[in-house]
Amino acid sequence: MSFFKVEQLGIRFGGVVAVNDVSFEVNRGEVFTIIGPNGAGKTTIFNLVGLIYPPTSGRIEFEGRELTGMAPHRVAEFGIARTFQNIELFEHASVLQNLLIGRHRHRATSLWQELLFLPSVRRREIEAREAVEKVIDFLELAKYRDSLVAGLPYGVRKVVELGRALATEPKLLLLDEPSSGLNPEETDDMAFWIEDIKKLLGITVLMVEHDMNLVSRVSDRVLALNMGEVIAEGTAAEVQSHPAVIEAYLGGAVK
Amino acid sequence: MRFIFKTAYLQDIRLFQHRGQVFWYGLLGLALLAAPWWASEYFMSQLHFICIYSIVGFGLMMLVGFTGQISLGHAAFLAVGAYTEALLQAAGVPFVVSIACAAAFSASVGVIVGLPALRLKGIYLAISTLAFNVIIEEIATRWESLTGGSGGKHVSAVSLFGWKLESDSEFYYLCLALTVLCCLACINLLRSPTGRAFVAIRDSEISASCMGVNLAKYKTLSFALSAALTGIGGALYAHKISFISPEQFTLLASIELVTIVIIGGVGFLHGAVLGAAFIIVLPQLISIAKDYLPSAVATTGLQGVVFGLVLIGLILFEPMGLYGRWLKIRTYFELFPFYRRGMFRRQKSYMKSERLR
Ligand SMILES: Nc1ncnc2c1ncn2[C@@H]1O[C@H](COP(=O)(O)OP(=O)(O)OP(=O)(O)O)[C@@H](O)[C@H]1O
Numbered sequence: 001m002s003f004f005k006v007e008q009l010g011i012r013f014g015g016v017v018a019v020n021d022v023s024f025e026v027n028r029g030e031v032f033t034i035i036g037p038n039g040a041g042k043t044t045i046f047n048l049v050g051l052i053y054p055p056t057s058g059r060i061e062f063e064g065r066e067l068t069g070m071a072p073h074r075v076a077e078f079g080i081a082r083t084f085q086n087i088e089l090f091e092h093a094s095v096l097q098n099l100l101i102g103r104h105r106h107r108a109t110s111l112w113q114e115l116l117f118l119p120s121v122r123r124r125e126i127e128a129r130e131a132v133e134k135v136i137d138f139l140e141l142a143k144y145r146d147s148l149v150a151g152l153p154y155g156v157r158k159v160v161e162l163g164r165a166l167a168t169e170p171k172l173l174l175l176d177e178p179s180s181g182l183n184p185e186e187t188d189d190m191a192f193w194i195e196d197i198k199k200l201l202g203i204t205v206l207m208v209e210h211d212m213n214l215v216s217r218v219s220d221r222v223l224a225l226n227m228g229e230v231i232a233e234g235t236a237a238e239v240q241s242h243p244a245v246i247e248a249y250l251g252g253a254v255k
Numbered sequence: 256m257r258f259i260f261k262t263a264y265l266q267d268i269r270l271f272q273h274r275g276q277v278f279w280y281g282l283l284g285l286a287l288l289a290a291p292w293w294a295s296e297y298f299m300s301q302l303h304f305i306c307i308y309s310i311v312g313f314g315l316m317m318l319v320g321f322t323g324q325i326s327l328g329h330a331a332f333l334a335v336g337a338y339t340e341a342l343l344q345a346a347g348v349p350f351v352v353s354i355a356c357a358a359a360f361s362a363s364v365g366v367i368v369g370l371p372a373l374r375l376k377g378i379y380l381a382i383s384t385l386a387f388n389v390i391i392e393e394i395a396t397r398w399e400s401l402t403g404g405s406g407g408k409h410v411s412a413v414s415l416f417g418w419k420l421e422s423d424s425e426f427y428y429l430c431l432a433l434t435v436l437c438c439l440a441c442i443n444l445l446r447s448p449t450g451r452a453f454v455a456i457r458d459s460e461i462s463a464s465c466m467g468v469n470l471a472k473y474k475t476l477s478f479a480l481s482a483a484l485t486g487i488g489g490a491l492y493a494h495k496i497s498f499i500s501p502e503q504f505t506l507l508a509s510i511e512l513v514t515i516v517i518i519g520g521v522g523f524l525h526g527a528v529l530g531a532a533f534i535i536v537l538p539q540l541i542s543i544a545k546d547y548l549p550s551a552v553a554t555t556g557l558q559g560v561v562f563g564l565v566l567i568g569l570i571l572f573e574p575m576g577l578y579g580r581w582l583k584i585r586t587y588f589e590l591f592p593f594y595r596r597g598m599f600r601r602q603k604s605y606m607k608s609e610r611l612r
């Protein structure tokens with residue numbers, strides 16, 4: 001049984017075939033990267049995995065169970081978390097609250113218990129904070145803990161979003177362009193974190209990324225996509241030197 | 256300047272963050288408990304209304320301020336609560352049971368009204384709740400055998416365990432106790448997972464759902480909760496006014512209820528109380544002012560004009576409402592002389608995407 005598997009996945013928006021017949025498998029414990037030029041359909045694949053769009057064809061399997069056709073919030077319950085290309089944080093809440101919402105799938109108290117704030121709720125709250133505090137330590141977010149997200153610089157928001165995904169304690173982490181908009185130092189930090197997420201936390205990472213330095217540094221395997229179709233798969237070096245990939249990025253040879 | 260050092264998780268969770276808060280809320284509590292001794296009969300009556308509207312304000316705040324849904328039909332829940340209470344009391348049901356029924360029935364109506372919210376957003380949701388208000392108003396007018404139609408219905412004083420709460424101060428303590436209980440329930444919810452799920456839905460539905468928040472469940476819950484609180488407010492309102500008729504629960508009343516949260520400050524529970532106090536006190540101030548104004552200005556329309564101006568002014572200059580203004584003043588003194596003008600301005604996020612691409 002494979003860890004995460006996508007089979008002949010396809011979706012069309014009206015006349016646009018955004019993703020067509022894409023199949024790949026992600027093994028437990030690896031960093032798997034999807035690359036491709038703008039509009040290749042990378043984010044759309046994430047949205048399909050997140051069940052935000054129903055696929056027109058194909059299936060998605062996680063730990064032997066089929067995801068397709070379920071309600072979107074179930075995906076998190078299975079242990080899949082994601083970040084967004086354009087950052088989708090809870091803007092008017094503090095960093096701490098954002099991360100605590102990441103703990104939502106671990107909640108175990110009922111509405112009535114919460115209305116009365118029984119000791120059991122208090123205990124669970126403290127546990128949630130302990131878990132979140134580990135993430136804050138890991139990503140060095142301590143000094144922003146109580147700041148509102150709306151006032152934070154872009155680079156920090158990117159890290160907060162990663163933290164929120166980690167707070168869910170996922171088995172599979174989807175990162176949509178983790179380095180976009182970051183400066184070289186921040187990108188370097190991001191690379192370290194991705195390596196640590198894989199090695200220390202043992203979380204499998206499925207990532208979309210444009211920065212080829214970052215890609216070759218952290219990825220175990222790379223999949224190249226163009227116009228919604230798979231054009232190459234292999235190690236970072238193999239994919240980078242693949243003729244179809246070069247053509248997709250640089251255009252066909254001038255005749 | 257106050258620095259709060261965090262040394263335990265409980266510090267964030269407990270009701271009062273520091274001694275100063277215990278002191279000031281304690282003082283406020285004492286003043287409110289002693290109200291029958293210092294307040295005039297007239298002022299007591301205003302306090303009744305402030306309590307009742309605060310409860311309704313809490314309900315609306317949970318829905319509008321924390322879950323980010325809009326409702327222009329909350330007067331209908333007020334009506335549901337009021338009529339349920341009136342009918343059950345007439346049938347001899349004890350108050351504790353009847354008010355619980357008012358809350359529960361209002362909540363179940365809230366679930367139904369919340370259904371469109373699963374698909375509609377913003378202005379469309381506003382229109383659907385508005386339509387609901389009209390429907391309830393119509394039912395209250397037409398179903399004469401039950402509601403007394405436009406002739407209205409009389410409601411007698413509350414009797415609690417065989418003890419008639421006829422005096423102003425007795426009824427006041429009942430209102431105050433219920434306000435505090437409702438407030439505590441809201442605070443408790445907001446510091447638990449459910450409250451955070453509401454906030455998540457308000458700020459980004461898409462990532463809320465990615466974090467495992469069941470949008471349908473929590474939106475419906477928020478409507479139900481909001482309606483339940485408004486229903487409780489409605490039940491007390493019926494006793495306070497002692498006469499209810501459909502024209503008290505019109506669209507205009509709904510809009511007035513929404514102004515509570517907007518004037519008070521969207522997204523703060525304090526805002527509900529401040530807003531409630533404001534809309535109760537302002538008409539009184541206006542009627543006092545009328546005595547001193549030239550007769551051309553002191554017309555019946557004056558109140559509407561002033562309300563409108565206050566609302567527009569707040570939206571333009573203080574979108575965080577009265578409570579937001581208070582926060583700024585407090586910060587100014589706490590940080591004196593280091594307060595900067597831009598301190599509360601939030602960075603605009605230009606990257607905010609409409610689409611998921
Ligand atoms: N909701 C939608 N409705 C219509 N078309 C869409 C939708 N989402 C994506 N598309 C189209 O699908 C194609 C792939 O888009 P996608 O966002 O997946 O690209 P991407 O590979 O993530 O690109 P980028 O590197 O710019 O992020 C594009 O042509 C886009 O216009």
Ligand SMILES: [Mg+2]
Binds near residue numbers: 042043044085612
């Ligand atoms: Mg993309």
